Amino acid sequence: MSEECRSSGVGGILLAFIAGAAxxxxxxxxxxxxxxxxxxxxxxxLADETREKLHEMTEEAEAHVREAIEEGREALMEKREMVKxxxxxxxxxxxxERGKHAKST
Incomplete structure (x- = not known):
């Protein structure tokens, strides 16, 4: 989870850098x-270029979120099987134990 926080922090920094550059x-x-x-x-x-970069960053962020959701789903299924x-x-x-107890009485 801390890796997710780091990657979102990097994305925020990159977004701020691009906005500042624009x-x-x-x-x-x-x-x-x-x-x-x-x-x-x-x-x-410049506005068109910035819009394209933001669109690319949004798509990349969506891919990271989808990947994190899928990993979470897989981990949940593994834990579910372990509990089962x-x-x-x-x-x-x-x-x-019931069988042993029934035989002894």
Whole structure:
């Protein structure tokens, strides 16, 4: 579970870095000596690029969540089988003890 926390922390840091880069890039474009049309075009390109990166990060995060859910499901099934086997072993032991007790009385 701590590994999940670390990977989500890294994703948060990466997202903050990308957002900071986008804001910084946008401010740099606004401060640069260019025509308004050229600046708007570059801002549009930057926004599109940032949107694509965020989309990729979202897909990657979804894949990690799906993987974690599947791993949790598998672990739950394993534990369920272990509990089931323990209950069956307990029932069998109880029946054997009842049989021994019935024979001795």
């Amino acid at each position: 804001v910084g890039g946008g401010l740099a474009l606004l401060a640069a000596p260019r025509s308004g049309e050229e600046t708007r075009h570059r801002l549009t390109d 086997a323990a209950v069956e072993a307990g029932k069998k032991a109880m029946e054997e």
